Amino acid sequence: MADFEGLYNYWIVIVLAMAGLYIVIARGNLIKKLVGLNVFQASVFVLYISFSKVSGGTAPILDKGIDVYSNPLPHVLILTAIVVGVATTALGLALVVRIRKEYGTIEEDDIHSQDESM
Amino acid sequence: MLKAHLPALVIIIPLICAALCVLLRRKDWAFTVALLATWASFAGSCLLLVRAMNEGVISYEMGGWPPPFGIELRVDALNVYLLIIVSGIGSVVAPYARNSLLLEYVEDRAYMFYSAYLLCLCGLMGVSITGDAFNLFVFLEISSLSSYVLIALGFDRRALTAAYQYLVMGTIGATFIVIAIGLLYQATGSLNMVDISERLPKAGYGNTTVIAAFAFLVVGAALKIALFPLHQWLPNAYTHAPSTVSAFLAATATKVSVYILLRFVFTVFGVRFSFEILPTATPFLILAILAMFLPSIVACFQTNVKRVLAYSSVAQIGYMILGLGLVSVAGLTASIVHMFNHALMKGALFLVLGCIFYRIGSCHIDRMAGIARRMPWTMAAFVGGGLSLIGIPLTAGFISKWYLILAALDKGWWYLAVLIVISSLIAIIYLWRVIEAAYFREPPDDLKEVSEAPLNLLVPAWILVLANFYFGIDTSISVGVAEMAAKALMGAG
Amino acid sequence: MKDYLVLRVITKLLVPFILLFGLYVQFHGDFGPGGGFQAGVIFAAGFVLYAMVFGVTSAQRILPNGILRAGIAGGVLIYALVGVIGLILGENYLNYSPLSHDSKEGQHLGIFLIELGVGTTVASVMMTVFFTFATWRED
Numbered sequence: 001m002a003d004f005e006g007l008y009n010y011w012i013v014i015v016l017a018m019a020g021l022y023i024v025i026a027r028g029n030l031i032k033k034l035v036g037l038n039v040f041q042a043s044v045f046v047l048y049i050s051f052s053k054v055s056g057g058t059a060p061i062l063d064k065g066i067d068v069y070s071n072p073l074p075h076v077l078i079l080t081a082i083v084v085g086v087a088t089t090a091l092g093l094a095l096v097v098r099i100r101k102e103y104g105t106i107e108e109d110d111i112h113s114q115d116e117s118m
Numbered sequence: 119m120l121k122a123h124l125p126a127l128v129i130i131i132p133l134i135c136a137a138l139c140v141l142l143r144r145k146d147w148a149f150t151v152a153l154l155a156t157w158a159s160f161a162g163s164c165l166l167l168v169r170a171m172n173e174g175v176i177s178y179e180m181g182g183w184p185p186p187f188g189i190e191l192r193v194d195a196l197n198v199y200l201l202i203i204v205s206g207i208g209s210v211v212a213p214y215a216r217n218s219l220l221l222e223y224v225e226d227r228a229y230m231f232y233s234a235y236l237l238c239l240c241g242l243m244g245v246s247i248t249g250d251a252f253n254l255f256v257f258l259e260i261s262s263l264s265s266y267v268l269i270a271l272g273f274d275r276r277a278l279t280a281a282y283q284y285l286v287m288g289t290i291g292a293t294f295i296v297i298a299i300g301l302l303y304q305a306t307g308s309l310n311m312v313d314i315s316e317r318l319p320k321a322g323y324g325n326t327t328v329i330a331a332f333a334f335l336v337v338g339a340a341l342k343i344a345l346f347p348l349h350q351w352l353p354n355a356y357t358h359a360p361s362t363v364s365a366f367l368a369a370t371a372t373k374v375s376v377y378i379l380l381r382f383v384f385t386v387f388g389v390r391f392s393f394e395i396l397p398t399a400t401p402f403l404i405l406a407i408l409a410m411f412l413p414s415i416v417a418c419f420q421t422n423v424k425r426v427l428a429y430s431s432v433a434q435i436g437y438m439i440l441g442l443g444l445v446s447v448a449g450l451t452a453s454i455v456h457m458f459n460h461a462l463m464k465g466a467l468f469l470v471l472g473c474i475f476y477r478i479g480s481c482h483i484d485r486m487a488g489i490a491r492r493m494p495w496t497m498a499a500f501v502g503g504g505l506s507l508i509g510i511p512l513t514a515g516f517i518s519k520w521y522l523i524l525a526a527l528d529k530g531w532w533y534l535a536v537l538i539v540i541s542s543l544i545a546i547i548y549l550w551r552v553i554e555a556a557y558f559r560e561p562p563d564d565l566k567e568v569s570e571a572p573l574n575l576l577v578p579a580w581i582l583v584l585a586n587f588y589f590g591i592d593t594s595i596s597v598g599v600a601e602m603a604a605k606a607l608m609g610a611g
Numbered sequence: 612m613k614d615y616l617v618l619r620v621i622t623k624l625l626v627p628f629i630l631l632f633g634l635y636v637q638f639h640g641d642f643g644p645g646g647g648f649q650a651g652v653i654f655a656a657g658f659v660l661y662a663m664v665f666g667v668t669s670a671q672r673i674l675p676n677g678i679l680r681a682g683i684a685g686g687v688l689i690y691a692l693v694g695v696i697g698l699i700l701g702e703n704y705l706n707y708s709p710l711s712h713d714s715k716e717g718q719h720l721g722i723f724l725i726e727l728g729v730g731t732t733v734a735s736v737m738m739t740v741f742f743t744f745a746t747w748r749e750d
Contacts, residue, residue, distance in 0.1 A: 021290070024286060024290065030282065033286055034286075037286060037289055037290070040290070040293060041289075041293055044293055044296055044297055044300070047297065047300055048300050051300070051303075051304045061642070061643060061644075073303075073309075074300075074303070077252055077300075079646070079648060080252075080256060081255075081296060082648075083648055083733075084256070084259045084263075087259075087263055088259075088263065088285065088289050090740050091263060091266055091267065091285065092282065092285050092286075093744075094740075094743075095266075095270060095278055095281055095282045095285065096282070097744070097747065098270075098278050099275075099278045099279060099282065102275040102278060103275065111279055115276055115279070123698055123703070123704060126694075126698070126703070126704035126705075127704075130691060130694065130695070130704065133687070133691055134688065134691045134692075134695075136687075137684040137685075137687040137688045137691065138684070138688070140680060140683060140684035141680075141681065141684045141685075141688075178703065179703055180703060180704055180705050181697075181703060181704070181705040181706050181707070182702050182703045182706035182708060
């Protein structure tokens with residue numbers, strides 16, 4: 001537990017990731033699963049941005065008189081990952097809307113029992 | 119000039135044509151664009167194969183920025199093999215898609231299907247050709263998102279839940295891969311795969327960041343590959359998706375994910391780290407053996423023939439991972455050759471099932487009774503693909519099993535060779551059920567007047583079946599390139 | 612919501628500023644936080660606000676489905692074709708240097724154009740998703 005204050009970002013990453021995965025597995029409502037997926041992806045964003053910070057560095061925007069900048073590359077990677085997450089969520093929600101139309105429910109147990117009775 | 123830019127063109131042409139398909143609303147124009155795009159991609163991949171055989175590794179800098187700073191497209195023997203698989207299957211399935219029931223189902227939104235198809239193709243080709251780790255994740259997600267869309271187009275409402283399940287599990291897998299890439303960047307400071315492999319020894323093999331990255335990567339890739347305990351999404355997805363889509367995805371998507379595993383485990387992390395410092399070979403072998411047996415046994419009890427083939431796919435993936443777990447040039451050759459042969463086998467079988475579905479509207483084994491008398495060419499194609507799946511000599515399937523057995527005997531593990539043979543025998547059981555029903559039973563009353571499948575559907579299926587036999591007899595290309603790839607992978611560690 | 616006077620007036624006042632801010636974010640991506648993705652979403656948010664207050668049908672009269680579809684495909688095509696121009700002028704794909712007389716100017720122009728493509732696509736996609744769900748009928 002050495003240097004706990006410096007590493008508390010990563011503890012938050014772990015908590016968010018595990019919470020997200022737990023929601024995906026434990027909740028039967030399809031939309032809640034997508035929320036869990038989003039929480040899990042958010043933890044990845046925090047991970048990437050945490051390790052892009054350089055001690056004493058400012059935001060990575062060129063300005064006169066500033067020498068040390070934070071690493072801009074992970075910021076760009078996270079922009080891409082956020083958009084991928086948005087696209088996945090949009091697609092998942094579209095599927096949930098159609099599942100609701102076909103099955104009449106969005107609870108996983110009800111859907112399973114409807115499928116098994118076929 | 120064109121030759122110099124082939125690596126970029128092979129990805130860009132499907133991407134631009136996907137956007138064009140959205141603008142061209144008419145079904146026929148969209149089909150023509152899609153067909154030309156897939157054929158151009160295949161031609162480009164064949165030209166790249168010739169270039170790679172002559173020149174060795176081809177490196178292409180995107181945007182003119184040299185490799186550690188910019189994204190590099192890197193073509194070596196393994197890459198180009200995968201490009202040929204993906205674009206080849208893509209170009210055979212594209213003309214098939216036009217007449218299949220799928221297009222009658224989507225009617226006026228056919229251009230959206232072609233667009234999603236081309237995006238999936240572009241994503242899979244991009245994963246195969248890129249030399250940058252994060253770019254690999256981006257292309258992986260492009261292909262995954264479009265495959266969720268394609269699977270959800272099935273006629274059955276269970277296609278929607280299958281697509282949703284695949285979405286959740288696939289996104290978790292891809293997010294694990296991106297965590298691994300992030301941890302690797304944190305440890306080495308680079309995203310270029312070859313650069314990471316060079317910087318990794320300096321970061322230290324005992325470094326917990328690197329070990330964590332390896333763990334996340336293997337699990338994430340295993341989710342995408344549908345390796346045994348993480349395979350839950352595959353049977354539902356392939357069963358309820360339209361036959362066209364099942365054929366395309368079964369032949370390409372899991373192979374590309376196996377490629378991701380191979381590339382990271384052997385090229386980025388290196389043989390020494392992955393297998394000598396960390397005991398990864400044993401879990402791979404155990405899971406592979408379980409994958410070879412348990413899904414095959416489950417397949418014997420299924421009544422929907424598509425589900426039989428889907429479980430069979432999970433079993434065949436076990437063979438590929440078995441070759442990987444053997445950690446030798448022979449084992450890797452067998453693995454890579456099986457990627458190629460399985461693509462041909464499963465592609466052919468799913469296309470044949472699409473022909474049957476087109477005529478009788480079901481793939482249930484009882485509805486398929488006695489169909490061989492009315493659809494002789496279709497069932498003959500099924501028998502051809504089935505022989506390859508079992509591994510009868512003179513077919514492509516035999517070649518991969520042969521090399522796998524040789525690799526196992528090379529290491530002195532004769533009991534592994536025995537297990538491989540026994541699992542092939544289980545394949546005979548589930549295939550014989552289908553063939554027996556089709557040839558030797560009486561057709562149900564309402565299906566007595568069924569005609570042969572239309573030529574548009576039959577010809578692509580037969581092309582793949584004949585390719586099975588061709589590559590079972592003349593293995594110079596398939597095994598030759600695979601061996602080059604295996605040597606490069608083992609040599610890099 | 613059309614009957615609430617305050618909402619109507621404020622929305623009509625705010626929407627142009629939201630769109631202007633979206634354009635600002637779009638083109639100042641190299642000098643501050645911004646760029647294509649963010650700008651596309653802000654742009655779409657302006658239209659979503661309008662649609663929520665004045666009704667989806669009036670919003671759809673401004674942005675019919677055909678234009679949105681053209682926007683989605685058009686943005687991707689702008690991005691890809693900028694790269695192809697680099698290809699035609701002799702350099703590798705997506706090399707922006709030959710786009711202008713000076714290499715630095717070429718990079719500037721290249722980033723400008725591809726961010727434009729990205730912004731167009733993102734705004735169109737967000738609007739398409741909103742309209743699809745807003746006009747979804749339960750039949």
